[in-house]
Amino acid sequence: MLKKTTQILLFLLCSVFMKAQSSPDFGILADKAFQKIYQNPDDCINYSLSILISDQNNEHKIVLRNIISQAYAMKGDYVQSVNISSQKEESGEKETLSYFMQMFTEYNLADQYQNLDLYNQSQRIISNLLSDIKLLKSDNKKTKIIVAKLYQLQALNFGINRNTVSALENLDRSNQFLDNQNEENKIIGIENRLFRATYLLRQNKLEEAKGIVINVILDLEKEKDQPFLTALAYENLSKYYFFKGDYNSAIENLEKGLSKIENLPFNNLKMKIYESLSKNYFAIHNDEKYHKYNKLYSEIRTKIDASTKEGIRYIVKLVESSQNKSLEFQKQNQVNKFRTLVLIFSLIIICLLIYFLSLKSKNKDLKKQFDFFEKQKKKQKTFPANIDVPKEEKIITIDKIIEKDSNKISKEKEDEILQKLEEWEESDQYLSKNMSLSMLSAQMGVNTKYLSEVINNSKGKNFNGYINELRINHIAHLLKTDPTYLNYKVSYLAEFSGFSSHSAFTTIFKSVTGMSPNAYIQEISKNRTS
Template identity: 60%
Template sequence: MPGIPKENQYNRNDLPQKILKSNTWILFFILLFSIFIPGQSAPDFSISTDKAFQKLYQNPDECISYSQSLLISDKNPEHKIILRKIISQAYALQGNYVQAVNISNQKEEGGQKEKASHFIQLFGDYNLADQYQNLGLYDQSKKIIARILADRELLKSSHLKERMTLAKLFQLQAINAGVTRNYEVALQYLDKSDQYLHFDGHNEEKRILGQENIIFRATFLMKLNKLEESKKLLDTVIQDIENHGDNAFLSAFAHESMSRYFFIKEEYATAVKYLDQGFSKIEKLPYHDIKVIFYELYSKNYLALNNDEKYHYYNNLYTDQKTKIDSSKKEGIQSIVKLVETYHRKNIEFQRQRKLSQLRLTVTLILFLILATAVYFVYESGKNKDLKKQLGFFENLKERENAIQAPKTEIQKVNKNQEKDSSKISKEKEDEILQKLKEWEETDSYLNRNMSISVLSAQTGINTKYLSEVINTHKEKNFNAYINELRINHVAHLLKTDPAYLNYKVSYLAEHSGFSSHGAFTNVFKSVTGMSPNTYIQEIIKNKRS
């Protein structure tokens, strides 16, 4: 044998049988390991995916390139779904929602069909809920997550990857609750998310998710008017982010949240300072989605500072970038239909093992919701983001209206019985429609300039005939008058409670409220309040001085 001194060489036949058998088994197990455990080992993959997740918050382009190189060489199906999700998140941060959806829907080459593991099923559900949220389909996202979190056995899981996914799901549900102004509930979901992040060991993904939870928590506290508690959290997390290096996105996110605190405090110059610090982190990076938020906040602060030049500059940037993002979201809606079809095709066997009847109901419901939402996004355009303030405004307004109109409403209910019977709307159905209208009013969707009864039907899942009848009966007005009154009540409340709006031009207030022109806004404002916008503003200023 080469490399062995001649005097030490011996015949294979001279080897003891025990050694031959031992070597044969060793070779067999090595071969078996190489066949059934291809690609990176678990520890190597954990390190690699943690690095990929960290790059997600440093530079999305680098994250995509790095993660795709891992995806090519790794054959493990669980690894692949995690890597695709990281790439999808990177595209979403760029504002490229079509690619974000498509990478999640990518099929395996060769059409291999493998039985989905419990983790793959869970992660697929999480991915779909996250995609819905990215596209603004919060109700669909919330329903998927609620179904997952109803599994008590899953919530007891000690599986590390499953616990990390549960932490992300609770974070998503917190955001969904925040969108509908349920800030106390949102904080409870963040508490649960933090609980699932408490496990032995340390990695970047765990740290980053924890920092995100702190920023979201500060935002919800701010909405609850707990300003100093919110600021204390933001000061801490900003320092923590800076101590851990170059997480550009997280730093921008934290500074953007801090600027909102100073905007509420009417310290607009300081708010701009924090915007500058945050924007400098991402200015040369393709985080287009969060840049839209920065442009809008810049324009609002400079408007309050009476700097028309910078207001118009940033408002134009906001409008241009928002148009591109909205267009991408509309295309993403079309792509996600295919994602849902693939999602259900891959997991049908898993679902059948649980409850076949539930599967059929879920498939039907999801497809219906997607089609209804697609109709909504055909009509949806314009500004509809981050202009939601004053928790409980509409609830208080409704209480005041009910206090005045309660007797009249009771009379109407008696007088309208025959009409309701003829239209065949049951009392239960009518109450359900009124509840859905109440929830819809809290979303401020009526500020959309293209709002119509068809769009409202798509958003609430109520047909136009029932909507029209209930609005005419219970709101005592037709659809257009109903929408216009909601808009005027909204802007009137902002003028009365937020001093910054007293400095805005009437044309800006008209645009913000969803009116197509200054004149239309003025006419409707006067018909609702009994005075012109300028007179109303002067009355508020006069009352504040006195």
């Protein structure tokens, strides 16, 4: 008995000791991992993977995979970002998730869509989540962060569509859900301030924007190890000087920002800084530096574009696979319904036949008819040739009709696609080099075949001809209305318009306008001076 009691006491002491030695709270680990995204994405990935391997909690795994996905997105590696993000969809965990984690996974998908420039899909998810009163009124700190991020994403979507008023309103709403209790809250707050400055610059409120950015830089100087946010702040400040025409000050701030991240894999931000440096050096006629940074920009842009396209293809494939399964289910449903109708009809016939047989004993005439019917049945068995179409053939024929109808685009669907195209043409998204038929169909949530058919019928040209004409019309309008563009080289105009080469831009420009870009610029310049 004493021995048994001693064993129990030893077990309890070991349990207490092990509990005291257990790992820190997961919230602290996750907050540290999130902070590492902005310090060094590679360190973040390694750190998060080390926790992911040992943590068996499904919800913790989802949080860690999302952090890793964001780190890859910071690097511009969208293939890995989509791959790690899609694992949570394939893991079969969704049915057992808490309400918070269900909202978290939906937010992650919206974020992933936005990273891939699929803004319409992102906005649909965000609007649906923000219509949930339960989510908005939650006192849970983790839920409040999700709401703050959702409003931030919505602000970015409005900013992309040049609706700066709505973008600023959503940044205000995002800030209402932040409490600065942890690093994630603080980082989101700093990002919101920098995004606000960007939209104020677009509204030509230059001094107000400058004041915000300078205050952010002063705050970041007090923090330790915030290279990404500091570089982003200097990049924002350079825009102020660019708009003021002070290109040397813009260059000075861009180089300060670049020095913070030059040896870190923040490829998306590096690409923006390289592009801005090339523009500013071009403006002060420093051809050597212009070519240097334009080359760096082109190299990193090529890699990121390739990664983005591959990521889009992967995510579109997942969506189309899901849609195909849904269509297959609908077709199978139609076939099952038809078979049910055939069965019911057969049962009715059998019931009528039974009723007919029941009258046999009451009516001799009916009996004669029945005898005749029986003889005919025997003849049919002897001579199987029958002019009636067998039921199996009827089923096949109707299946073919159903299949044919399912492939036919309706007038309502065509009008819906045309309306979406008109709305899309109002944005500048067609200037992106990544724009393709599959990407546009994914953004609109429209079948690729239907979209191609509508463009061919309504625009009188294929997708490439359609988007190239939009690009040429856009740059031609800018050349006519904004004299700044008349000073740019044709190669820069081609790059700005989304064309892959100078020659392709020149050829298509002439086919649309009837003259070469240089001739068009000379004509515009002549009209301005006369």
